[in-house]
Amino acid sequence: MKITLDADKCCAAGQCVLIAPEVFDQRDEDGVVVLLDAEPPAGQHAAVREAAAICPAAVIEVQE
Amino acid sequence: MTDRPIAVVGASAAGITAAEALRRAGWTGPLTLIGDEPHLPYDRPPLSKQLLHGAWEPERLLLRTAEQLDPLGLDLRLGTRATGLDVATRTLTLAGGERLACAGVIVATGVAARTLPAADGLAGVFTLRTLDDALALRGDLAGGPRRLVVVGNGVLGCEAAAVARELGHDVTLVGREPVPMAAAVGRGIGELLAEEHRARGVRLLTAEVAGFEVAAGSAVGVAADRTAAQGAPPRVSGVRLAGGELLPADLVLLAIGSAPAVGWLTDPALDITDGLRCDTYCAAAPGIYAAGDVARWEHPEHGRPLRFEHRMNATEQAMAAARNLVAELAAEGALPGGAEGAPPPERRPFAPVPYFWSDQYALKLQAYGLTTGADEVETTVLDRAARRAVALFGRDGRAVGVLACGLPPRQIRALRAVVAGPGPWEEARAAVRAATAAA
Numbered sequence: 001m002k003i004t005l006d007a008d009k010c011c012a013a014g015q016c017v018l019i020a021p022e023v024f025d026q027r028d029e030d031g032v033v034v035l036l037d038a039e040p041p042a043g044q045h046a047a048v049r050e051a052a053a054i055c056p057a058a059v060i061e062v063q064e
Numbered sequence: 065m066t067d068r069p070i071a072v073v074g075a076s077a078a079g080i081t082a083a084e085a086l087r088r089a090g091w092t093g094p095l096t097l098i099g100d101e102p103h104l105p106y107d108r109p110p111l112s113k114q115l116l117h118g119a120w121e122p123e124r125l126l127l128r129t130a131e132q133l134d135p136l137g138l139d140l141r142l143g144t145r146a147t148g149l150d151v152a153t154r155t156l157t158l159a160g161g162e163r164l165a166c167a168g169v170i171v172a173t174g175v176a177a178r179t180l181p182a183a184d185g186l187a188g189v190f191t192l193r194t195l196d197d198a199l200a201l202r203g204d205l206a207g208g209p210r211r212l213v214v215v216g217n218g219v220l221g222c223e224a225a226a227v228a229r230e231l232g233h234d235v236t237l238v239g240r241e242p243v244p245m246a247a248a249v250g251r252g253i254g255e256l257l258a259e260e261h262r263a264r265g266v267r268l269l270t271a272e273v274a275g276f277e278v279a280a281g282s283a284v285g286v287a288a289d290r291t292a293a294q295g296a297p298p299r300v301s302g303v304r305l306a307g308g309e310l311l312p313a314d315l316v317l318l319a320i321g322s323a324p325a326v327g328w329l330t331d332p333a334l335d336i337t338d339g340l341r342c343d344t345y346c347a348a349a350p351g352i353y354a355a356g357d358v359a360r361w362e363h364p365e366h367g368r369p370l371r372f373e374h375r376m377n378a379t380e381q382a383m384a385a386a387r388n389l390v391a392e393l394a395a396e397g398a399l400p401g402g403a404e405g406a407p408p409p410e411r412r413p414f415a416p417v418p419y420f421w422s423d424q425y426a427l428k429l430q431a432y433g434l435t436t437g438a439d440e441v442e443t444t445v446l447d448r449a450a451r452r453a454v455a456l457f458g459r460d461g462r463a464v465g466v467l468a469c470g471l472p473p474r475q476i477r478a479l480r481a482v483v484a485g486p487g488p489w490e491e492a493r494a495a496v497r498a499a500t501a502a503a
Contacts, residue, residue, distance in 0.1 A: 009124070011109070011421055012428060013376065014473055018480075026473035031428070049088075053081065053383060056375040056419075058107060058127050 001045050002063045003038050003052075011057040019054065020047040033059060067094070067400075068165055069139065070389065071156055073146045074172030074325075075099025077107060078356025078378040080127050082170045085386035087136055090407040091393075093167065093400040095138055098158065100173075102143040103195055104128070109375050111198040112223040113423055117231065118202065122195055146173070151333040151349045167398055168389045171329070171340055171354040172382060175322035175373060180215075182275050188300040189276070189316045192224060204315055209233055213303045213313040215273050217244035219422050221319035222257065226424040229264050236311055237261065238269040238303065245422075248435055249467055250455045252443025256469065257424065260451055264425060269305070277302035277310060322373065324358045339371040344413040346385040351392065353385040364413045365486060366434065366464070374420040384414040417484045418465075427451055430476055433465035433483035442493065446471075446500060454479065456496050463492030475499055 003023070012031030016024040023044055025034040040048060045064075052060040072082045075097050083097050099105070106125040114120035133140070141158070148157035149169060156164040177191035190201040204210070205228060212228050214221045217239025225237045241247065243254035244261070258268055278298035303311040326336040333349055335341035339360035342348045346361050354361070356378040360371035387408050393399050394407035422429045440458035447453075450470060457465035464486045466479045478499035482492050 011423075012473065013419060013421060013430070014477055015376070015419070017473075018477065028472050028474070031473040031476070053084065054376075054379050056077075056109070056379060056421075 001040060001042075001048065003035060003040070003048060004061045004063070005033060005035050006059050006061070007032055009057045010059050013056050015054050015056070016051040016060060019051040020044060023048055024051065068154075068167040069094035069096045070168045070170070071096040071098060071164055071166045072170045072172060073098050073149075073156065074174055074356065074358070075101070075105050075140075075142065076172070076174055076356070076378070077105070077127060077375060078172035078174070078382040079170075080105035081379045081382035082172055082355055082386045083136055083138060085383045086170075086390060089387050089390035090399065091386075091390050095136065096141060096164065096166075097138045098141045098144050098146055098156075100143070100145040101194060101196075104130070104133070104142070106195055107375075108193075111195065112192055112220055113227065115195075115198050116192075116202055116205075116224060116227045118206075122199070125195065145328075147328050149329055149331055149334075149352070151331045151352055154351045166351075168351040168353070168393055170382070170385050170389060171348070171352065171358060172356045172378075173325035173328075174357045175324050177318070177322050178320050179318055180273070180320070183300075183316070183318060185297050186276060186278065186300045186316075187297045188314065189318065191318050192220060193322065201315070201317060205231060205233060210314040211312055212236070212315045212317065213238060213311050214317045214319055215239070215303065216317075216319035216321065217241050217268070217270075218319060218321065219245055219248050221317070222261065222424055223422060224317055224319060225261065225266050226264070229261075229266050230425065235265070236267040236269060236313075238271050238273065238305070238311065240270065240272060242270050244268065248420075249429065249431070250435065250438070250441040250443055250457065252441065252445070253429070253453055253455050253467060253469055256445065256448070256451055256453055257427070257429075259448075260425060260427060269311075271309070272306035273303055274306045275304045276300050276316070277304060322357075324360075324371070326358060341369060344415075345388045345411045346381060346414050347388065347392070347411075351389070353389050355381040355385040359385075361414060364415045370418075370434075372418055372420075374418060376419040377416065380416045381414060384412070384416075388412065388414075417480060419480075427470060429467060429469050430471075431465060431467040432480040433457065433463075433486070434459065435465040435467055438465065440489065444496070444500070454496060454500050456482075456492060458489045458492075461489050462486040463489050466492075466496065471500065 177193040342361035438457035
């Protein structure tokens, strides 16, 4: 799995951090998403897929 | 039976999410996605923000590229309106008369912008719901400073006013509410936002709109019966308030709310009072589910039917409705053979923590839980000049919602936890104080 972000579109909802805190974080100043692990281990894949699906700004793209 | 498609009616955020979730849940049969707009699924929140501003072009709003849609194997019907649904046979009727017998249906038709009859056919009067609406307004704002009157001081009107002001236009925001956005954010936060709008040069008025002036000078009442003009449509030149005042206007934006797009759902088996009524599983009838702005469902935590016009709810509810529909069809033995993996074993109640956000100027509002329908609101202004504040919303002695303005993400996530499972008001007050103590 490889994750790419279009962080300019991020609306700082923070849902990805709630769902997959090992993979995503937010910048303190504006809440914009930060990618902690672009190629997360298999145990994270289901959470990453859910985070990508639920992101209200369609920021997260997952390639498998 | 299994050659019948699942049809998703509505091709915006909820519709495309439902289609993807149906595939993930194991629906391998035909899948039809029907949208009345001609565009590929696109995102609406940026319409009143980045797109209106000109920072983003329409391509940026596409929710999926053609390459991302391709693996879904959709029968994609864009520019197509559904005109009827027979609940007992799960049969859709499409504009043009085609009938589509379905294994299941997900209704995600959203809402339509309300208008005022007196504004019908007037050039220079806009609504802001679709991409075409937003591009039309943006086009008319492009030719130098204009006098814009925004009618309606809810969230959409405030966002559009902020963008127009940033673009250098002369902006008047007129609405019925004494405090803008108060219904969504409470009076305290609304007053803070009003201060920001005034500081940025927006004129705020509380008034009823009585009618519109047109360039020729003839007044048009809100309730007036008006015959269509010959040739070019009359162009708006002003907004007449109920008190008699005339607001000169080059452009008018109507941001007076929206109505669920349920007019096509005439089957008496469905309750379409303020949206399509669903149970706690997002089901309106056997095999018929709903998601997004159009769905009014029984939230299990709050014990009453709720409907949200929030972007986050569109995706979350679409995922829940899709999963529950596939679980229902699996229980009926109505899944096509060769499904990959195990289908969802049983339906689950849809019990989200609602979320919405709004961007105005450099301010970001973020809310979790329920902020409308509160019987108690406590607003704490942490820094008036910086517009940093938090509001807690209560109902029947429980804390049901929280809203943050200008707070850092860690504090906002802590606030979400306060209302994720509605708890006693006093406990929540203490938790909010603790979460924002370092602000």
